[in-house]
Structures are given as C-alpha cells and as structure tokens.
Amino acid sequence: MASPGKNLHPELCGLKGSNQEPDDKNQLVDKEAGLSGGERDMAPVTGNSIHRSGSRPQLDLSKAEIQGNFEERDPTILLPNQSDDISHLALDIGGSLIKLVYFSRHEDQSVDDKRKRSIKQRLGLSNGNRRSYPVLGGRLHFVKFETSKINECLDFIHSKQLHRGACNDLPHWHSDDPANENAIIKATGGGAYKFADLFKERLGVSIEKEDEMDCLVAGANFLLKAIRHEAFTHMEGKKEFVQLDHNELFPYLLVNIGSGVSMIKVDGDGKFQRVSGTNVGGGTYWGLGRLLTKCNSFDELLELSQKGDNSTIDMLVGDIYGGMDYSKIGLSASTIASSFGKTISVNKELEDYRPEDISLSLLRMISYNIGQISYLNALRFGLKRIFFGGFFIRGHAYTMDTISFAVHFWSKGEAQAMFLRHEGFLGALGAFMSYEKHGLDDLLAHQLVERFPMGAPYTGGKVHGPPLGDLNEKISWMEKFLQKRTEITAPVPTAPPGTTGLGGFEVPLSKGETLRSDASALNVGVLHLVPTLEVFPLLADPKTYEPNTIDLSDHSELEYWFTVLSEHVPDLVDKAVASEGGTDDAKRRGDAFARAFSAHLRRLMEEPTAYGKLGLANLLELREECLREFQFFDAYRSIKQRENEASLAVLPDLLLELDSMNEEARLLTLIEGVLAANIFDWGSRACVDLYHKGTIIEIYRMSRNKMQRPWRVDDFDAFRERMLGSGDERPLPHKRALLFVDNSGADVVLGMLPLARELLRRGTEVVLVANSLPALNDVTAMELPDIVAEAAKHCDILRRAAEAGGLIVDAMIDSADGSKEGSSFVPLMVVENGCGSPCIDLRQVSSELAAAAKDADLVILEGMGRALHTNFNAQFKCDALKLAMVKNQRLAEKLIKGNIYDCVCRYEPSH
Ligand SMILES: Nc1ncnc2c1ncn2[C@@H]1O[C@H](COP(=O)(O)OP(=O)(O)O)[C@@H](O)[C@H]1O
Ligand SMILES: CC(C)(COP(=O)(O)O)[C@@H](O)C(=O)NCCC(=O)O
Ligand SMILES: [Mn+2]
Incomplete structure (x- = not known):
C-alpha cells in the first residue's frame, strides 16, 4: 500500500501550505479499507436503486392515495385503470402545417418509502402533497407535419395511440375501449373543419373545434407567463431573451405569420380583438418562391436566400438616384425602393435570375411588409410590444432580423419586435389548454x-x-x-x-x-x-x-x-x-x-x-x-457503495478523535473534514485521475493533511463566531439547518455526517437534503437513511436523532404506533431536493424540501455543483454556508483567482 501522498497527483501534492503531516491528523484515519480507488466493480448491485422515468421524479403522485381523496379542494384528476402512458392530444391544422401538441404521463414510479412517509408526517405534508394538484405530472411534446401529408400525421397519432386517451370526459376514460367511441380530439385551424371526417374514418375520433383566435391568444399567454425563456429579441444576428413582468404583459400585439397573417391586440386572458391581418404571409413566400425557383421544400427556399443578393432583383434607391443616397428623406442608396423592381427589364427572363437572389428578395419583401403593417397596427393602438409567432419565422435569423429592423425603423425604436420559441405551436397549445379540468393554465413557471x-x-x-x-x-x-x-x-x-x-x-x-x-x-x-415543484x-x-x-x-x-x-x-x-x-x-x-x-x-x-x-x-x-x-439509472452505483463501505469503516475512529477535541478545534476540524472529503468527485477529470493513484483512504488522508487555512475563500472566523460566540457570550444555536449534501462515500460519511452530528449535539435540528435521482456519485435521498443507520450504530447522538427523525427503521415502526412520539431528542431528517443533477436550481425544488425550509435558519450548501457552479452568488433569507473544494483549474482561476484543490468556505449571515 502506498504511503500517503506518495503516488498522488503532483498538483495535489504541491498544494500550498506545509508538507508536514501533523500527527493528530494522521490519527483520524488509521484503518485501510483495502480498496483501490480506481477499481471497477462489474457486479450488478442490488439495493437502493430506484426505478425512474427519464424525467424529474413526479413526486408523490401515487395513484392510490390521490384517488381516495375526494374531499380536498381541486382534487387531482387521476385516471382509473391507469397502467401505461396516458396521452392528450390537440391539433392545429393550418393551410400549410399541422401542429400537434401531446401530453404523456409516465406512470408515477417514485417509491413511497418509509422515509417519505415519515417525512410527510413530520412536515405535515398530507397525502404526499400539501395541496393536491388539478394537473397531472407529465410531458408536453411538440410535433409538426405538412398539411398535404396528413396521412403521415394520422399514422403518427395511430402509432403512438395518441387518440386513445383523448376522451372528453377524462375520469371515465377506459383503456380497454377498442372502439374508442367517445373519443374527442380538440383541434383548431381550418383543417379542423376540412378533415373532421377523415379523423373519424381513420381513427374513429371526433374533432371538437376550437376557435383559432381564442387558441392563438391562449397559447401565447400561457407561454409568455409560464415559460421562463420564451420570448426573445433578435437584432443584428443577436438573440436575447427578455424577462417579462407578468403584471405588465398586457396589452400587446400578437402577429401570427402562418400561411396568412393575423394581427391580434391582446388585453388579457381571453380578452382580445383581431385588429388586422394580411394575405401576404408565409404561404405567399413559399408559394411564389416555389413557382419562381422550382424549390422542392420550404427549407430549401429559405436556404437559397442565404446565398442570395437581392440587389439583382430589387430596385434600390441608388439605382434610381444614380448610385446616390436620397439623404433628404433619410434613404440610403442601398434601400429597397421597389421589391422586384429590377425585373421589369425587358431583356431578362426568369431563367436569367439566380434562384438565390429571387428567394432573398421575396423573403425581404414579405418580412418588411409584415413588419411595417405590424408597426402600423401597434401605432394604431399605442402598443409597444409586438410578439411574432407562426412557422413562417422558423427560427430563421435573417427573417427575424428583417422583421425587427422594420419595426425598429418605422417606430424609430419605440416599438419592440419579439419572437417566441414555440412560434408555430401557439394555436395547438391553445387547443390543448381548452380541454377542461386539466388545469394547465394554473401551472406556474x-x-x-x-x-x-x-x-x-x-x-x-x-x-x-x-x-x-x-x-x-x-x-x-x-x-x-x-x-x-x-x-x-x-x-x-x-x-x-x-x-x-x-x-x-x-x-x-x-x-x-x-x-x-x-x-x-x-x-x-x-x-x-x-x-x-416549488420555489425554495x-x-x-x-x-x-x-x-x-x-x-x-x-x-x-x-x-x-x-x-x-x-x-x-x-x-x-x-x-x-x-x-x-x-x-x-x-x-x-x-x-x-x-x-x-x-x-x-x-x-x-x-x-x-x-x-x-x-x-x-x-x-x-x-x-x-x-x-x-437510455435506461442507465445509476451509473456509479457500485462505486458509491464501495466508497460508502470504506468510509463507514473509519467513521468510528474519526468520531472518537473529534470527541477528544475542544469545541473550537472540533468545529475547525469538521469544516476541514467537509472540504477535504469533497475531493471524491467522479465528475472531475483531475480527481478521477487521482483515484487511480491511491486508495480512498489514502486520498482522504492526504486531502485532509493539505487543509491548512487560510482557504482561498475563508469566512470560517465569522462562522465560528456565529456558532460559538466570542468571549463569554454564547449565541443561541440555530433552530434548524438544511444540509445540502453532495457525494457518496467519504464526502457524506466523513464530511457532512460529522458536521450534522455537531449541529445536533448543539440542539439544532438537521435536515439532510439529497438528490431525488442519482447524478454521478452524488448520494440520493433514497440511499441516505441506510447510510445514517449504519453510522448510527457507532454514535448515540446520530442514533437518537435519526430515531427522532424517523430515519431508523425500528424507530419508524415505533413511531407508526405513536410510541416514539414526543421524543425529546432533536431530529435528524432526510428530504429529497426534487432533482437529478449535480447542480441545483433553487427555483424548482421538491415540496418536501420547501416544507422543511419553512423553519430553517441555516443553509449549508456543499460541493462544486451546488455551491459553486450554481448558487455561489445566491442570497438567502437566513444564514448560509457554502463549502466546496474546487476540482477544476479553470474554474478555480475564474471564480476565486486560485488553483485547483483550493477550498471555499463562504459564510453569509442573514441580513
Ligand atoms: N416545412 C415547412 N413546410 C411548409 N411551410 C413551412 C415549413 N416550415 C415553415 N413553413 C412556413 O410556415 C408557414 C405556415 O405556418 P403555420 O404557422 O404553420 O401556418 P398555418 O397554420 O397557416 O399552416 C408556411 O406558409 C411557410 O411559410
Ligand atoms: C460535476 C461536478 C460539478 C461535481 O462536483 P461536486 O458537486 O460533486 O463537487 C464536477 O465534477 C465538475 O464540474 N466536473 C467537470 C469539470 C472537470 O472535469 O474538471
Ligand atoms: Mn457531486
């Protein structure tokens, strides 16, 4: 076995500070677990694996519970006999394209385990949720087809059986109804009328027609309110997302550029007026373009325009003014004076013009024209914002720039053109939302x-x-x-x-x-x-x-x-x-x-x-x-297990050692321990290289020995003062601490658990916040109770707290019959964070975590993903401690002007 530090990565060994290994630190770990950090274990592992859908977990929507709960306000709609995906489908069948929005709900596979039940009880989450939801969890998909190929669309619907869940009266949907007789699909657009019989014939479903304008507006309002990065400006090739204040959304002008163009003044939800339109739209571009260029597809035509030069087709101001600007009225020589004006030349026929040039002239003609009419209508009603939708736009940079230019030019910068990412799906989304009861419009961002x-x-x-x-x-x-x-x-x-x-x-x-x-x-x-999901x-x-x-x-x-x-x-x-x-x-x-x-x-x-x-x-x-x-639910499963075992084996010695210290030395050692153990990160290239050079324990020991203060970001003194006070003054302990844990193995076992234990000892309730789904070697909420239970075998503080928090199995059985109720020990709990990533977006956390946060006055974020890549600059209402080892050289330079393996201990008291 290599001696500590000997075979390790030179950069790590070269860490600043003394190379001397203080004796007391060597004693922290004296058992060798005998496992090589680089070993790969191919054996299938059973245990804490959770079968998941590919998405965020749909938390606590277990059908049995929700079904029985009719008394609640807004009861969740749950489909009886549900076993497979259930789909909802809505269509917008336009002159050129069919837009399809469908919803799929994967069966809720989250396990309502003992931990969850106990945490629900403790945090007062009834029925898995503090309220029930009028909308089911699931996914919305967006698909389009050419209207001329409606059969492809019907085949698609049929192959995915999207029409089978499409029943008007949701609660009575029967999966085994072969005739699908009562099925109704919501549809908008002219094709809802034109193709109704075809749908009945081919799929046996009836089309329920929804008004096109209603749908466009409902779709646009939903997107603008509920999707964070939906609207953007596009000027000079630059796309910028706009943050819209929901309270100041209305009024706006909605311009939908489909085959034809509708202009709608929108004053609120369901409050709108179609104020104008133009027959010169997407159909015109595609139709005329096809005739003139012989292109076979819309995209081909658009692509041609990218290589075009419109000055061969368009009559420019300079052509009329002998190459000069008409500066008196502000027109440059290159301004288009007359679209297609040059093609009046008697000496040239269609073949004499390049298709590329024709396509560009046409695109500019139509885009400018729509931009100008839109501006005039915005002016008519004093509207400052114009949102453009419809598939004519097709996310095409030049088209958007041209429209933006027209709006900017004519309004002298007063009005702003914005585009929507779901550009062509407004109508279909609106039709989807017209299904009663699904409550989609109640959803928040x-x-x-x-x-x-x-x-x-x-x-x-x-x-x-x-x-x-x-x-x-x-x-x-x-x-x-x-x-x-x-x-x-x-x-x-x-x-x-x-x-x-x-x-x-x-x-x-x-x-x-x-x-x-x-x-x-x-x-x-x-x-x-x-x-x-909730906002933290x-x-x-x-x-x-x-x-x-x-x-x-x-x-x-x-x-x-x-x-x-x-x-x-x-x-x-x-x-x-x-x-x-x-x-x-x-x-x-x-x-x-x-x-x-x-x-x-x-x-x-x-x-x-x-x-x-x-x-x-x-x-x-x-x-x-x-x-x-691709159904890899836990790629690091065996690595996690191996590292947990190795770390649990040395935990008792670490705890003994800690207990022999005075309070102040202990607190410092604990924070050092968290930082040192954060080195076990299988997502970092540098660290993985390191693991090939030593055992877990060797690396841990070496990492600890390099923990000399000051760290690169070092607010430890302020934290210590908050915890231990200065002089005779003894501060009140925190009431509840949320510890966002990171990696399995040493990180959680030798780093965060001992810190949790210290807080518990001081009378602070501790909530360990862990991932709902696996990500790299991060520990999950599902795995933690077993780890805690194992650790508790060696520690009374942890055992009593875990019992009080309902984490230890026996205790949970006890608590079910009430015998442990009223236990006076401060509890240790585990909640899931609602995500399956190495980082965390605190706008979207589990309801468990949100509930646990209510009484918390200390947040500890640990690890590079949660405390540096995300949340480094996050401000909290309560005291916050951010702890991480930086395991990437570039990030270290950029974020803390330091080096790889430097540490961050950032303490920010509430203010
Ligand atoms: N693949 C495509 N096929 C045909 N037209 C397309 C395609 N992609 C974009 N378009 C443009 O989108 C327009 C149709 O837009 P859309 O919003 O679907 O309107 P509609 O409801 O009238 O079909 C077409 O007229 C054309 O300009
Ligand atoms: C994915 C991670 C954020 C996980 O780090 P952790 O939160 O476990 O400290 C980190 O491993 C990472 O940023 N890796 C990529 C950079 C690299 O390989 O250096
Ligand atoms: Mn991690």
Missing part, C-alpha cells in the same frame, strides 16, 4: 421544466418530432445512422452573425452551411409538467435569482465545458455499461447514449440558446437525463 428532446437527434426531416417511441426505436435509430455513416447532426436554424437587415439593406453573409430541415422541431424542448422559500429574491454562476453565452467558456463533457463520455459509458452488468444490451445502449449526448452537445455548441438560456447546470443535467433516457 417553476412547475414547468423544459428539457432537451431526448429522442434521437434529427436529420433530414425524416423523424417526426420528439421523442421516438420506445427505447429500442431510439437505439435502432442511432444504429441506422451509424451504419450509413451519416453524420448525426441535430439541426440548427443558422444564425450567422452579420446576416442582418440592419441599415435595412445589407446582403446576408452566407455561412455556406445548409439550413437543416425540421429544425424547429428541435427548437423547443419537451415541457415537463411537475406540479409538485429561503431565497432572498426569487425574481433576481440566477442559479448558474458561469455564463455560457461567453463562447470560449461554452467551448471549454463542451470539451470537458465530451472527453468524459468514454469513461462514463464504461461506468454506465458496467453498472448494468456489461451485457450486450447495455453496450448497445451505452453506444446510443454516447451518440445522442454528443449530438446534443454539438447542437448546443452551434446554437446555445436553442432551448432557452443555457448554463453549465443545464449541460450537466442534460448528461444525467440522457443517461436515464
């Missing part, structure tokens, strides 16, 4: 989690929208493209910088890239509805809270993290495959995961704002979600 569409990425417009049916479908899709050696590229609506209409009149620069088809299908993610009540100001510390809109930053994540993939796949027993099936899934995740990363590199504002937390979560999508 924090209950909607937008996720990357997790099906296979798209190419060639052949795959119709996310997600592909089942896992096998997904994998074969990936394999098919692998065999064909087709590059799998997630499509991007190009946004080349400088392709602006600014000045009105520049020729767009071509990036020389193709505009990949069906891009908009990937422009919106899948919306996960998680009605149990201790955030000082939820409105200004931004979880991410690192801004990925800085391209070099994005590139760096892209590389870090890409390089991690092979090792991750190894771990994931091993966690599933290394079978052929697991290998196949691992391969598919690697490809899907890499394609998503590439897609985001090209257009980072594709799914709203992108932060590092989203990338790290994407990785976990993608693993789950």
Whole structure:
C-alpha cells in the first residue's frame, strides 16, 4: 500500500501550505479499507436503486392515495385503470402545417418509502402533497407535419395511440375501449373543419373545434407567463431573451405569420380583438418562391436566400438616384425602393435570375411588409410590444432580423419586435389548454421544466418530432445512422452573425452551411409538467435569482465545458455499461447514449440558446437525463457503495478523535473534514485521475493533511463566531439547518455526517437534503437513511436523532404506533431536493424540501455543483454556508483567482 501522498497527483501534492503531516491528523484515519480507488466493480448491485422515468421524479403522485381523496379542494384528476402512458392530444391544422401538441404521463414510479412517509408526517405534508394538484405530472411534446401529408400525421397519432386517451370526459376514460367511441380530439385551424371526417374514418375520433383566435391568444399567454425563456429579441444576428413582468404583459400585439397573417391586440386572458391581418404571409413566400425557383421544400427556399443578393432583383434607391443616397428623406442608396423592381427589364427572363437572389428578395419583401403593417397596427393602438409567432419565422435569423429592423425603423425604436420559441405551436397549445379540468393554465413557471428532446437527434426531416417511441426505436435509430455513416447532426436554424437587415439593406453573409430541415422541431424542448415543484422559500429574491454562476453565452467558456463533457463520455459509458452488468444490451445502449449526448452537445455548441438560456447546470443535467433516457439509472452505483463501505469503516475512529477535541478545534476540524472529503468527485477529470493513484483512504488522508487555512475563500472566523460566540457570550444555536449534501462515500460519511452530528449535539435540528435521482456519485435521498443507520450504530447522538427523525427503521415502526412520539431528542431528517443533477436550481425544488425550509435558519450548501457552479452568488433569507473544494483549474482561476484543490468556505449571515 502506498504511503500517503506518495503516488498522488503532483498538483495535489504541491498544494500550498506545509508538507508536514501533523500527527493528530494522521490519527483520524488509521484503518485501510483495502480498496483501490480506481477499481471497477462489474457486479450488478442490488439495493437502493430506484426505478425512474427519464424525467424529474413526479413526486408523490401515487395513484392510490390521490384517488381516495375526494374531499380536498381541486382534487387531482387521476385516471382509473391507469397502467401505461396516458396521452392528450390537440391539433392545429393550418393551410400549410399541422401542429400537434401531446401530453404523456409516465406512470408515477417514485417509491413511497418509509422515509417519505415519515417525512410527510413530520412536515405535515398530507397525502404526499400539501395541496393536491388539478394537473397531472407529465410531458408536453411538440410535433409538426405538412398539411398535404396528413396521412403521415394520422399514422403518427395511430402509432403512438395518441387518440386513445383523448376522451372528453377524462375520469371515465377506459383503456380497454377498442372502439374508442367517445373519443374527442380538440383541434383548431381550418383543417379542423376540412378533415373532421377523415379523423373519424381513420381513427374513429371526433374533432371538437376550437376557435383559432381564442387558441392563438391562449397559447401565447400561457407561454409568455409560464415559460421562463420564451420570448426573445433578435437584432443584428443577436438573440436575447427578455424577462417579462407578468403584471405588465398586457396589452400587446400578437402577429401570427402562418400561411396568412393575423394581427391580434391582446388585453388579457381571453380578452382580445383581431385588429388586422394580411394575405401576404408565409404561404405567399413559399408559394411564389416555389413557382419562381422550382424549390422542392420550404427549407430549401429559405436556404437559397442565404446565398442570395437581392440587389439583382430589387430596385434600390441608388439605382434610381444614380448610385446616390436620397439623404433628404433619410434613404440610403442601398434601400429597397421597389421589391422586384429590377425585373421589369425587358431583356431578362426568369431563367436569367439566380434562384438565390429571387428567394432573398421575396423573403425581404414579405418580412418588411409584415413588419411595417405590424408597426402600423401597434401605432394604431399605442402598443409597444409586438410578439411574432407562426412557422413562417422558423427560427430563421435573417427573417427575424428583417422583421425587427422594420419595426425598429418605422417606430424609430419605440416599438419592440419579439419572437417566441414555440412560434408555430401557439394555436395547438391553445387547443390543448381548452380541454377542461386539466388545469394547465394554473401551472406556474417553476412547475414547468423544459428539457432537451431526448429522442434521437434529427436529420433530414425524416423523424417526426420528439421523442421516438420506445427505447429500442431510439437505439435502432442511432444504429441506422451509424451504419450509413451519416453524420448525426441535430439541426440548427443558422444564425450567422452579420446576416442582418440592419441599415435595412445589407446582403446576408452566407455561412455556406445548409439550413437543416425540421429544425424547429428541435427548437423547443419537451415541457415537463411537475406540479409538485416549488420555489425554495429561503431565497432572498426569487425574481433576481440566477442559479448558474458561469455564463455560457461567453463562447470560449461554452467551448471549454463542451470539451470537458465530451472527453468524459468514454469513461462514463464504461461506468454506465458496467453498472448494468456489461451485457450486450447495455453496450448497445451505452453506444446510443454516447451518440445522442454528443449530438446534443454539438447542437448546443452551434446554437446555445436553442432551448432557452443555457448554463453549465443545464449541460450537466442534460448528461444525467440522457443517461436515464437510455435506461442507465445509476451509473456509479457500485462505486458509491464501495466508497460508502470504506468510509463507514473509519467513521468510528474519526468520531472518537473529534470527541477528544475542544469545541473550537472540533468545529475547525469538521469544516476541514467537509472540504477535504469533497475531493471524491467522479465528475472531475483531475480527481478521477487521482483515484487511480491511491486508495480512498489514502486520498482522504492526504486531502485532509493539505487543509491548512487560510482557504482561498475563508469566512470560517465569522462562522465560528456565529456558532460559538466570542468571549463569554454564547449565541443561541440555530433552530434548524438544511444540509445540502453532495457525494457518496467519504464526502457524506466523513464530511457532512460529522458536521450534522455537531449541529445536533448543539440542539439544532438537521435536515439532510439529497438528490431525488442519482447524478454521478452524488448520494440520493433514497440511499441516505441506510447510510445514517449504519453510522448510527457507532454514535448515540446520530442514533437518537435519526430515531427522532424517523430515519431508523425500528424507530419508524415505533413511531407508526405513536410510541416514539414526543421524543425529546432533536431530529435528524432526510428530504429529497426534487432533482437529478449535480447542480441545483433553487427555483424548482421538491415540496418536501420547501416544507422543511419553512423553519430553517441555516443553509449549508456543499460541493462544486451546488455551491459553486450554481448558487455561489445566491442570497438567502437566513444564514448560509457554502463549502466546496474546487476540482477544476479553470474554474478555480475564474471564480476565486486560485488553483485547483483550493477550498471555499463562504459564510453569509442573514441580513
Ligand atoms: N416545412 C415547412 N413546410 C411548409 N411551410 C413551412 C415549413 N416550415 C415553415 N413553413 C412556413 O410556415 C408557414 C405556415 O405556418 P403555420 O404557422 O404553420 O401556418 P398555418 O397554420 O397557416 O399552416 C408556411 O406558409 C411557410 O411559410
Ligand atoms: C460535476 C461536478 C460539478 C461535481 O462536483 P461536486 O458537486 O460533486 O463537487 C464536477 O465534477 C465538475 O464540474 N466536473 C467537470 C469539470 C472537470 O472535469 O474538471
Ligand atoms: Mn457531486
């Protein structure tokens, strides 16, 4: 066995401070667990694994409980006989495209275990939720088809059986009704009339028609209120999300550019007036464009425009004024005086013009015209904000720039053009919302989690929208493209910088890239509805809270993290495959995961704002979600187990050692212990390299020995004063502390648990807050009770507190019959945080955690993901301690002007 520090990473060994190893620290760990940190355990592991859906857990929506609870206000709608996914479907069948919004609810697989039941009881959460929800948890998907190919759409609905859950009277839906006789699908758009018979004939369902304008407005209002990064401006190639104040949303002008154009003045929910429209719209561009260029698809036409020069087609001011500006009225020589004005030339025929130039002229003609009419209508009613929707826009940078330019130009900057990410789905969403009782419109932003569409990425417009049916479908899709050696590229609506209409009149620069088809299908993610999520009540100001510390809109930053994540993939796949027993099936899934995740990363590199504002937390979560999508539910399972065992073996000695210290020395040793043990992070490249050079215990010991203060961020003195006071003054202990724990093994066992024990000893209630789903080697709420129970075998404080908190099994049985009620010991509890990522967005936490937070006056965030990548700058209503070891050189330089393995102990008292 190597001696401490001997074989370790040179950077770590070269940590600042003395290389001498003080004796007292060596004594902390004197048992060798005999396990190599780099060993890989291929054996399948049973135990604390939770079977999950690929999404955030739908917390506590267990059907039996909710079903029986009719007395509650707003009872949850739960479908009887539910076993499979249940879907709702709504359509907007337009002149050009059919838009489909469907809802899928995966069966709630979260386990209502003893921990949960006990915590519910303790925190007064009735029935798993403090209120019941009128809406089910699930996912909203967005898909589109060309109206001329309605049969494809019908096949899609049929293959996914989307019409089977589409019953008007939800509670009486029967999954075994073969005729599906009472089924009704909500639909809007002209096709709801035109194709009603076809739907009846092919699918046996009736179409219930919803008014198109009602639906557009309902869809737009929902998106603007409920989706955080829905609206954005687009000027000079630059996309910027706008934060809308819900109280100041109305009035606005909604311009929907479909085949034709509708302009609607919106004054409130359901309060609107269609004030204008124009027949020169998306249909005009596509129709005329097709005739004039012989293009076969809308995307081809749009792509052509990117290589065009409209000055060969359009008559410019300069053409009329001999190359001069008409400066007296502010028109530059390059201003379009007359769209298509040059084609009056008698010497030229259609063939003499380049299709690229024609497409661009046409696109500009139509976009300017719509922009101008919109502005005039905004002026008519004194509206400052104009939201543009409809699939004509198609996320296309140049189109948006041109419209924005027109609005800006004519309004002299007074009015603002904004675009919506779900541009073409407003009507379909509105139709979806018209189903009674589902309560979608009651949902708030924090209950909607937008996720990357997790099906296979798209190419060639052949795959119709996310997600592909089942896992096998997904994998074969990936394999098919692998065999064909087709590059799998997630499509991007190009946004080349400088392709602006600014000045009105520049020729767009071509990036020389193709505009990949069906891009908009990937422009919106899948919306996960998680009605149990809440805003963390201790955030000082939820409105200004931004979880991410690192801004990925800085391209070099994005590139760096892209590389870090890409390089991690092979090792991750190894771990994931091993966690599933290394079978052929697991290998196949691992391969598919690697490809899907890499394609998503590439897609985001090209257009980072594709799914709203992108932060590092989203990338790290994407990785976990993608693993789950390919049914890897806990890739680090065996590593976690091994490290837990090794750490629990040395815990008794550590506790003995701690108990021999005075209070002050102990507090410092405890904080040092947390920082040192945070080194066990399987998400950090540097750390993983390190684990190959020593055992867990060796690394832990070495890490502890390098813990000399001052740390790079060191507020320990202030924290100590709050805890122990100064002089004779003895401060009141905190009432309740929330400890956001991070990694399994030493991190939680030798770091956070001893700290929890100290707080308990001082009379502070402790709530350990852990992940709901696995992420890297993070400990989960499901795993913690067993770890605590094991630790409690060696420690009375932990045992009594765990019993009082209902964590120890025997005690829970006792508490069920009331015999432990009224126990006077301060409790130790475990709650889940509602997420499955190494980071945490405190706007969206579990109801358990929100309830536990109510009485808390101390928050301790631990680890790089939760305390640095996210929440480093978060302000709390109560005292907050952020503890982490920085295990990445670049982050250390950027965030704390330090080096890898430096530590952060940031204490921020409530103010
Ligand atoms: N793949 C596509 N096929 C046809 N038109 C498309 C496509 N993508 C974008 N468009 C544009 O979107 C317009 C239709 O927009 P949409 O909002 O769906 O309106 P509608 O409800 O009238 O079909 C078309 O006229 C065309 O300009
Ligand atoms: C994913 C993590 C945030 C987890 O860190 P933790 O919260 O466990 O301290 C971290 O491992 C990380 O940022 N890794 C990527 C950087 C790297 O490999 O250096
Ligand atoms: Mn972690």
